[in-house]
Amino acid sequence: AENLNVPAEAIDFIAEKIPSNIRQLEGALTKLVAFSTFTKKELSVSLAQDILKDIIPLENKKISIGQIQKTVTDYYTIKVNSLLSKKRTKDVVLARQVAIYLSRELTDLSLTSIGEAFGRRDHTTIIHSYTKIKNKINKDKGFKDIIDNLSLNIRKG
Template sequence: YQTIDVLIIDDIQEFAGVTKTQNNFFHIFNHLHQNGKQLILTSDRAPILLQGIEERLLTRFKWGMVAELEKPTVELRKNILRNKIHRDGLQFPEEVIDYIAENVNESVRDLEGIVIAIMARSTIFNKEIDMDLAQHIVHGVVHNETKAVTIDDILKVVCKHFDLEPAAIHTKSRKREVVQARQIAMYLAKNHTDFSTSKIGKFIGNKDHATVLHACKTVKGQLEVDKSFSAEVQEIESLLRKKE
């Protein structure tokens, strides 16, 4: 790795909690950077929100330019579809392209998957590629797909509810609203994800599993005696369900 000109690593957040890998990467990073080489790292969250990554690495991640990749716009999705269809030697009516672009908006992979699915069904059943076929495929893929709730989803919804910056959850602040938001986030993560208490603690404030267990016990106890608190948590959970 120290002999290359460009190092590109996808999903750098997967280094969380893996100390040996982080140590090795720290030395590789330093060597390449000092020799004027280029590093490109991608993550599903901003450097400030990365948990379980050593501070010395986070500091280096902030040296470079941080750019957020947003979802493609409708026009960009249409152009991606046209290029994919043209490249594969296919022909889709323009109204079908418009319909797919307007209804499939998560990722480029989803767009390509829809094109493949439409083409396959058209070939197997000897059907014309038209709006009926496109609607059938898109409805089956997009509307029936249940998306798993992530810890990031939970943090965003909880922080928005309490009008907090997401980074506040990861600080050592003992302010009542921050502590309560952190505890609710831990409680929801325990109930809505498959992560262990140790992992939840790492991703929410870099706490240990005992802190997560205490948070869950505290929230559960308060839910049983405080109706207004219970209503708040239910409201947050309803927003999470809309994300699914």
């Protein structure tokens, strides 16, 4: 491969925006380098922002629990009211746990705040739901892909 001069600012930008997923990080850099190579445009932070806007969530874009609940209930074809209810059918429980997991991952809200948004649930319920989904993600690649796609859809808005 040819020697590429990627400005430190562009690398910092990508690393800051995709801090925890190495595959996404590699993909973003590959996409940026490929675009730069084909268009003969010099690599820069503004080019990175433009090219990676579909991968990187918008700056300061706050994600709400409402958005998460809507995306998850649309995916599982249930009503938001079901998430907030006391229903314990398998499909509702899974959707609720997924929405709670994503709420912990994609927002800075406290366990108590998340619990309130899910029908006044206790913080221990939130921890339990989070742990259940985290374990399922670690055991099931197909399920991890579903969660990654839901997360991406939520971050895109």
